[in-house]
Structure formats: C-alpha cells, structure tokens
Amino acid sequence: MATHAKWVFGVWLIALVALGAAAPSVFSSLAGAGWQANGSESVRVRELAQQHFGGNSSAAVQVVVHSDTGMVSDPAVQQVLTEATAIFQGDDRFGAVIAPQPGMSISPDGHTGVLIAGANASTDEMVKAVDDLKGQLTALSKDGVEVYPTGASALWSDFNKANHDAMIKAEMFSWPVTLAIMVLAFGSLVAAGLPLLLTLAGLIASAGGLVLLNSATPISVWAMNFAMMFALALGIDYALFIVARFRDALSKTGDSRAAVAETMDTAGKAVVLSGLTVLVSLSAVLLVPAPAVRTMAVGIMLAVAFVLAATLTLLPAVLGKLGPKINAGSLPYAKRQQHRSARFESWGRLLHKHPWPFAIGSLLILAALSIPVLDLKVAMPSIQVVPTDAPVRQGYELIQAQMGEGAPGMLQIIAPAAEAEATAAVARASDGIAMVTPPMPSVDGSGYVMLQAIPNVDPSDTAMGAILGQLRADLPSQSLVGGAPAENLDLQQALNDYLPLIIGVILVLGFALLLVALQAPLIAILGTVVSLLSTAAAFGVAKLIFQDGHGASLLGFTPQGFLDGWGPVFFFAMIFAIAMDYTVFLLATAKEHYEESGDPEHAHVMGLAHSGRIIAAAAAVMVAVFFTFAFAEPLPPKEMGIILGVAVLLDAVFIRLMLLPVLLRLTGHAAWWSPAWLRRVLPTIKFSHG
Template sequence: MRPRNTTQVRPEKPARTASAPAGPLARLAGGCYRHRWLVVACWLIATSALLVLGFRYAAAADHDFSGGASESAHAQALLRQHFADQNGDTLTLAVTAKKPLTDRAVRARVESLLGALSDAPHIVAVADPYRTPGQISGDRHTGYATIRSSQDQISADTVTPLLDKVKRASGGGVTFALGGDAVLSVEQPPGGPSEGVGLLAAVIVILISFGSLLAMGLPLTTALFGIGTGLAGIELLGHLLPAPSFTPVVSALIGLGVGVDYALFIVTRYREALHGGAGRDASHSGADPERATVVAITTAGRAVLFAGSTVVIALAGLFVMQQPLLDATAVAASVTVLATMAAAVTLLPALLGFAGRNIDRLRLPYFGRTSTTSPLAARWAGTIQRHPVIGLVAGAAVLLALAVPALSMRLGFADASTAPRDTSAYATHRMLADAFGPGRDAPLVIVTDGSAGTLRRVAAAVSHTPGVATVTPVRTSADGRAAEFVAIPTTGTQDAATPKLVHRLRDSVIPRAAAGQRVYVGGPNASTIDFADSVATRLPWLIAIVVSLSLVVLLVLVRSVVIAVKAAVMTLLSTLAAYGVLTVVVQWGWFGHALGFATAQPITTWVPLFVFPILFGLSTDYEVFLVSRIREEYDGGADTREAVRRGLASTARIITAAAAIMVLVFLTVLLGDDPAVKQFGLGLAVAVLLDATLVRMVLVPALMELLGAANWWLPRWLDRVLPGRPAGRNRAVRRNRDGAAVRGPDPAAHG
C-alpha cells in the first residue's frame, strides 16, 4: 500500500521552508512590511490632514426625515411655499404659576423673559400668550409662547444661552421651561463617554486574550487610525450628503468594533504563523516575521476583506428605503468600515514589521497564551457533535422565544415625553400636557392649495372626529393660494391611538369632506408616522436585498451553497431575537429604567433599519473566520466532523474575544443620553452576544454535524461561474469513511 500522502507540514521541518503565499495580498503585505517607515509616514500625514480638515470644516447635521413622496412631505412643501411665517425651526416656552398668569406681577415677569428671548440671535418672532388666543389654559395658571427662528434647525450655540436665561428666570412661584427638538438635541447629545469607555473595554479584553502590552497595542493603534480617518472623512462628506447628528456616533461604534476585531484576527494569525502553528510555543520553530506577516494577511487578511465588504454591502441595502438621511448615514458608516479595512491590510503589516519577534514582549503575568487552540472549545464541539439534534433544537428554541415579542414592535421617534425627567424638554412637555392635554405635543397641520371654503368643511368634520380635542380656525395664506388649520389630538405622540387617528383622517374623514379636493395631513407627528409606515413597508425589501448580496459574498469565499444559506438563516434568527429583546426592554419597559431608559416608548424608527444590515455584516465576519478555518482543515484532509472540531478549537478564543469587544463597545452607549443611540447599541450588543454564543458555538457545529458531506455541496456550473476558483481544488487531500487520506475528485463538492 502506498504511504498516506497529506498536505500537512512535518512537525520537525520549519514552516518557512514551505512555499510562500502568492497573489496580490501577499505582494501588498510584503511591500508594506519592507517599506514600513514609508507606510506609517503616509498614514500619519493622511490621517492628520483629514482630522484637521474634517473637524475644522465639518458639515452641519440634518434631522429632516420628512423627505420623499409622503403626504406629510407634500404638506410641508405647501407650508414652506405659501406660509413664509411658518418657516424656520421653533421652540416652545412653557410657564406655570401659582397665581393666574394675568396677575400683574406674573405678567411682568413673563413679558420680560419674552423680550429677552426675542432679542436673542436668530430669533425672528415670539407668539406672546397674552396676544395669541388659545395659549393660556382654562384655569389661567399655565401658558406657552412659540418662538420662531430664522434657522431651519436651531443650532446648539443659539439654544444653550436661551436655556440659561429660562432657568435663571424661574423662581418665586413662577416656573419656566424651554422645549423643542433643538432643546432635546442639546440636553440629549448623541455622543458622550461611550467611545472612551468602549476603547478601555477593548484594551482589557485584548490584554486578557494576548497577555502582552505590545500585542494589545497593535490592534488598537490600527483601529484608531482607521476610525480617525473614517470619521474625519464623513465630516467632509456631510457637505455632499447631509446626515443626522447620530451618524458619527454610529460610525464610531461600528468602526471601533470592526477595526479592533479585524486587527485582532490578523495579529492572532501572525502570532500563530510566527510560532509554527497553533499549539506550538517555540518562537524560532515557525516562520520568520516577514513570511508570518504575509501568511496572516493572505489568510486572516483575506477574510477581513470579505467580512468588511459584507458589512459595506449590507449597509448599501439601506438605499432601498429611499430616505436621503439614511442613505447618508449608510455611506458614512461604510466609509469608516472601508478605512478600518485599509488600515488592517496596509498599516498593520507595517506595524508588525516593527514588532517582529517581539510581539509577545511586555507580557503580563497570568494573562494570555501563545497558543490559539482552545481544548475546551474542542471538547465542546465534540459534545455538540455527539448530540446534534438536542443542540439544534435547544438553540433554535431560545432564539425563537426571544424573537416572539418582536411581533408587537411599534416604531416612532423619541420626543420630549421620553426625555429624562430632569430636563427642560420634559418639564415643558409635562406642564403643557397637564394643562392642555397630551395631544398638545402631537399637532396635525392640515393644508390645501385649493378652496378655503372646502377646508372649512374639512375642519368641521375633523373637529367632530373621535380622538380630536380641538381645531384652530382656518387660516388663508398671504397670496390667497393655500389654507391651513391645526388639529390637536386627545392622545400624545407615543400613544398607539395617534397613528390610527391620522390614518382614519386620511382614509375616510377628509376625503368625504373634501369632495375631491387634495387636502394633506402634515406636521412633525405626521412625518414620524409616515416614516414609520415607510420602514414597515420597505423593511422586507431591505432584508431580501441584504441577504441576497451577502449570499453572493459568502458563496465566493466558502464555495458552499449550504453554508451560505445556513449563515443567512442564522443571522435572521439572531436579528429577530435582538428585535424581541429591544421590544421587551424599550417598548414594554422591562428593566428599562435599570438600563437608562426614562420611560417605555416605541422603538426609534431608524434603529431596526441599521441593526439588521450591520448585524448581518458583523455575524458574517464570525462566519467567515470560523468557516474559512474549517474549510482549510477540510481541504487539508480532515473529514467534516474533524474539520469542524479543529476549526472551532482554533477560532473559539479569538471569536469570543472579538465578540466580547463588540458587546462591551455597544453596551457603553447606555452611558449616554440619546435614547435612540442607546437602543441601537443595546440591540447590536444582544445580537452579537447571541450570534457568538448560541449560533457559533451551538447551532453551527450541530447543523454541520447533521449535514455531513452535504455542507460542501456546490453545483459544478456554479463552481465554474464563481470567481476565485482555487487551482486544483478538486485534487485536495481528503479522508474516506475509514479516516484515510485519499486523492481525487471530491464527491461532496459537486451534487
């Protein structure tokens, strides 16, 4: 019998005698390693220049989600065209007093403050409650003034001095509070200490994993260069694609997570090649530093490029929503991911050139191991493989149970009613809701460019509709070509009855009264409802497009239809489970106060839109690193069971560390103030945690054990069509049922 022939390197032979990796990535890695001084200098100069330009000439944020072809967008366009006095952002000054507001002393204090506010920069009009009907409550103890600015979105520089004046004016039985979207933005900024705490969390996790200060510093340095470049770039990009203020925070979170993870995977593979493979500790028995760098980039670096491309492709799926601000945020996050990818495959090889064999210097006692193989993970994989049905059923049952609450998920935007109780915005809401009803914060502006007489009939019909508290008199524009009135609901913005009222007015009440004339229901509340409806309608298309594009990327990398489809299904389960947890915590209010949510509230409309594509990209990262390692073992001669066991043992520790970094980074946003960003971080943290534990450690090995050789099924025609077909792959070493290595075409690869 001929001796068994395998592709494995003999243990006693140095790994560097094997043939060196070839291809564009190998040439890139070798070039960056040899010209490391030049590479680092280029990154320093480029990053510094972008930081100076980006943050000095940053574009202003944009929060107008009313764009598109919705009814509220048409209403807004008419108001801007015909009612110039309503253009510009507004603030609301609320006042409550122990004595009636008509008391001479109280009135003097109110009018003094109104005068001071009207003299502030960018303030063009103040609707005095004493001269504007309906702005003093029936008991005459509460009133409000509407303050209009010349700015479409009042800047923080304008709002902050006004807040100070209002706070100083309160006291002596009279309480003032200032509210409005601009006040919410100032009192609940999207940033905060989260990025710094997230970076500290990443340091701790990498130190525990590597046990070396130098090995810890390389991933962090690489990630920071990539994030800094990306964030500076998106500040400049904002001049072409205006984006909301939460965009830099979302981009920084994603960039920090993937940037550290990508560098972590490459450094791990470098150390493994340097030490002669997993489980070997003799530093001089493996490859030399240059070849170890090339090996790391051509293996883990290749996976990084595929994984990062999947994140970018997934974010591109947001364009199906046809919402300019979401498009801008998707582009900004993609730029950050691309910057971290570029840093991982160019800057990191240069830094590895400086580290060389000293990668494990400055070690900390009791932390980290040189070996990347986890015996515990190997034993766990064996346990799951012996009981695959139990593992599959139990894991799927947990994910499905967590996903059930998502069926009741409602979408909306945070407003003053969901703000922390110690803010001026919430005080304004509470004072006016108690005096005028909760619908005061949810006005519906009803406008037409037709007959004002018809609109008066519409106003009469709306006023008699259940759920409507009051309507204002019909007002005709100065040019006589449009008319409008305001309807105040009996329920607030966050109440489920308010969207139902809007749909009832649009579907039946207004069409019957308007008799064919076009009448539009608009205003901030209607814009929120329209945006939520658009999300609910287009979300299935987003899911279909992201899944389809990601399947193509996975097919090219792992060359298996079964594994690609399995990855998509698992990610969908993780996403639905994350949606379910968000619904329970944020909407139902379970543990909400403990996690920093002031009150139960609907899920912010943009949060599920971003959680899905980002999670799909991140979970594909772990799938790529795990399955590509399993594929290496399989193509090296192991059968499917052994390949899964070895692949899981080799990647479990690093995937766990990477997931821990992601989870901690995302959870740090709970320290901030913006409820939407907190929902975003919580949803991603839960999803990544589930994906790295239940999916990677239970469902993947259980399914691969049950499917056996079918895991690698790829039709011949698809094998020929897909790019990057490895030369001689069908002659790869494999094992028969008896465990012997054999050569020849692999029947499992072609159905």
C-alpha cells in the first residue's frame, strides 16, 4: 500500500466520489418499517387485510379528528374530514378511505372521530407516505378542530425522525470530544486527526453503499443510525492500534516503508482478526426473521467492512506518505511518549505479583452487576418512546381518553365468512376483550370477513400477551388474529426464540476465530468466556436503569418497566463484538511477545505495556461516543448508548486490563500450548515481525 500509494488514493477517491454522491440521500432513501416477524400469524393477517379489505390493515393510517366544542357530524368537522379524504385519494399509496363510523370509530360523546386510510403499498412505503403527507394533514387543524395522524405507520414516521435527529446531535457532540481524547492519547494533532478522517471516509462509503443496497432490498433507516455510531467507535479503535504501532516502528527504523511493513505484519493482523470477529458476531443477527433487525446488522457490517478496508489500504498508504510528519503538531509531552507504556508495564507487574486479589475482586464486581439480569423483562417499545409533542402520540392519547385504553391497538380478526357469527361470539366472550365490531365482508368477494377486537388494556400492557394468546386459543382454527399489538408480540416472541441460538452461534464462531489466530485452545476458551461477563453485567445495569428506573430523572426519561425487545439480541452481538475487539488487541500483543521470548511472564507484562494505553484510549473514545447518546430524547438510542457505554467501561477496566491478564499469569505456558495435531490442522499465523 505504501509503495503504490497513488493507486490507493486514486481508487479511494473514485469510490468516495461515486458512493459519496448517493450518501446525502441515505436517511431519506432508507426504509422506515420492517419491525415484524416474517411468517408470523400477524403478518399473514396484514397481508390478507391489504389484499381483500381495501388496505384496512395495521399499516393503515388513522387520522384522529377532534373538537372540544363541535360534534363529528358538524359541518366544520365534516369539512376537515372531506379535505383529509381528498389528500389520501390523491395518493395511490393509499387504498380505501373509511369515514368515522358510529359505534366503531366515533367516540361515545361524539366529539372525536377516526378516519382510516387503507394501505395500498408496503409497510416501508406507508411510512414514507406519512412522511410526505403528515404536514398537510396536521395543517388541517383550524377553527377549534384538531387533526392528528396516528397508527403504526405514523408511529414509525415520527419515531424515525426523532431518532434520526437525536443521533445526528449526539454524533456532532461526540466528534470534538473524540478528537480531544485522541490528542491526549497521541499528543499529536496529525496523529489524532488521522483516525477521524479515516473513519469519515468509511462512513461516507458505507452510507452510499446502503443507498445502493436499498435499491435492491429495503434497508432500515436504523441501519445507518447504528452504523454511524459503531463505525466511528471501531474505526478509531483500529486506527489507534495501527498509528501507535507505526510511530513506534518509525522511531526505531526511521524508514517509513519499513515501519508500515512492520506495523501491518503485527498490528495489521490483529485488526483483521478483530474486524472478522465483529462481522461474525453481527452476522448471527441475520438469523432473526425480522427485516429491520437484519438490516440493522447489515448496515453495521457494511460500515465495519468499509472502515476495515480503509484501515488496511488507505491508512498504510497515508502513513507511508506522512512518515515523520505523523508527529506534526505535537504537544510537549508527546516527544517523550513511547509505545511501551511504563505505567502499564508497572500495572502488569503488579497483576503478576498479586493475581488473586484482582481476579476475585473483578469477578465479584461483575457478578454483582450481573445478578439483576435474572429479572430482566423485555417488550417492544411503547408509545412513550415518541416525544410528547409528536402528532402520533397526541392522537394516540386522544383515542385512549375518548374510546378506552385499548382503542389505539385494536386486534384484527380475519375468518371465513361461513364462521363469521361463531367467530364474533367467541371473540366477545374471550377474556380481556372490551368490544368486538360486527363482521365486515371483504371488498373483493373473497369469502373472508374482518372483525376488530378492542382490548381492555393499553397495547403495551404486559397483560396484552395473555389476551392475544387466549383469543387465538379460543377462536376457530381457521381464524387469524393480527393488528399492530399482535405484530409487536409476535416479533418479541421470535426475538426471544432466536436469542439462545444467536448467543450460541456467536460464542462458537468467536472461539473459532480466536483459536485460528492464537493457535491456543485454553486462552481462546478463556477469552471467549470472559467476554460474557461484561455483557451480563451491562444488561444487569440496563435492568436497574431502564426497567427499575434508577437514575431515570437524571437521564430524562420515563421508565417503561422493561427493556426494548430487540435489545438482548442486538446489543449482545454488539457488546460481544466490542469485547472480542479488545481481547484480540491484548492477546495478539501478548502472543507476539511470547513468540519472541517464550516467557509467559514477559508476554503478559509486555502485552499490557504495549497495548494497555491503546485499549484505555480506545475505551475512552468508545465510552465518550456511546454516552453522548445517553441524553438523546427518544428512549431506544438512550438505551443503546448507555448499555454499550457501560459494557465498554466494564470490559476495559475489569476484564481486558485486569481479569484477562491475571488469567494469563495464572495459566502460564498452558495459555499458549497447542497440541501438535491442532497446529497441523490450523493455518500458521504469527504476530511477531521478522
């Protein structure tokens, strides 16, 4: 790369111009929905509703029209309804428009009505349709008549916007904080700025790549939201490791190309392994049959792949060109800074001399923080994740106040016409159902009928699962139950069902990668197992904060009483990937010194001396990046930032800089031992240079 720097720069320039042209449209192009369990009963109901009932499905848009002084039948309200209907009829993404009906979609006092615009497009297109039209709809509010678009499509429209705005604000705040930490770590403005520029190149490329990929298959807008944060943190990690090693090699040889070669032969291998570990961990999430969850993983994987490519090609080319200029803009103390940290060497010797107190202490702390995870509850997000001034929340709360707790989350029942009355009778008698509307025949004569069942609890109430389960059990076998609450519950069930499989796949693949890289079964097992400790502790802290509400007032949120349902699957993969990232950096450095000396004490102490400062700096950057999301208004990015930030903090302090080095001390030569048959099977990988 250093020898052919002009070619490298040329290829990256072409790639960035081509992909960068598409990048600005990333947030407007990507899909807004996809939170469903493919193949579930609720998704089948939505498909049948869109096909046979004019689009009156969970993706339909509900427009709440309310007047404190007038009735729905009054001319002023009717005029607003007529104007809203005209807006929908002018857009072919909407199907049949159903006016408010007495006894069904008009409140008992007659002051509130719900207009339903059927969905005539995919769930993603319906979210975009609400994006396009909600301004026109809310502008209809006049003369004492209030208009609020609501329903699942409107929910995702408002929530995606709030989430995007929060992510952008947090990113803008995290960049200067990150730069400050990098300057302190490197002591040089050039060396500190290089990782940020590298990460920016990776983000631009991944944003453009997601837009192009979205043209082939819908990609959730959340994919870019997460990719921005994760790629920034990991890209800086990789660049830190490479740049620090390059500066050390350059100080010894004075030859830029030789320093690049040594850097990539040692730290470069660790970065490749770390990147593969992250990609493997996230690839396990692709098993979940939920488009939004899968594409979130795809987005992060694409961003990591581009950042990894930039680290392995663009960065060594830039370093080869910069040479000694990498230290330009140095602070006074930087000239005395060495890759081998005297402080972390002393810390390593302290751990070597007194291993047991540190081992027991770190295990006790992590175990204590992990205990709350046993009572962790998960569910799909409630309406509380949307800002209080969002139209969808105002409409939701108005429907609840006027029509009952369960009215915003009606369940839809589709049954054969021959079983219409029997189905209606069973539904009315089922526990937890407040009201059932009369059977409505399909518009195309397909032989189906639809009933709407209104629960007597809020759609996000924990009792909703039991109500749905009982209703499905009571109804005739050919009847299907769906609706927005059912889709959430079916998705939650799928996430719960796939969690053990995903954990197992991630652990097996993580162990396999460590085994191939380190050629040592014992330390590969230990490195994999200890990564679970920080994960469990992070989720234990998450339970205390987001389920129990400790610190909620400080962080500015109202606890839902549970963690968002996709958290365990997705955050486990992300946390484990980050934990293994640090594991690779530490163990690869220790293995390099073991290969050179054959002395486990030297390997353990020098491993910390040469990687401890990088791990600490990388952790500080990650914690700063993640914790900037702690003050985001929507709850999911707040959860993500705090959980990942806590996980990195716990992992870096108690595992990478304490427990894992102690395990190297206690296992000695056995940590690096490998049977002869295994060495013959595995490819030969060495981390030492020369």
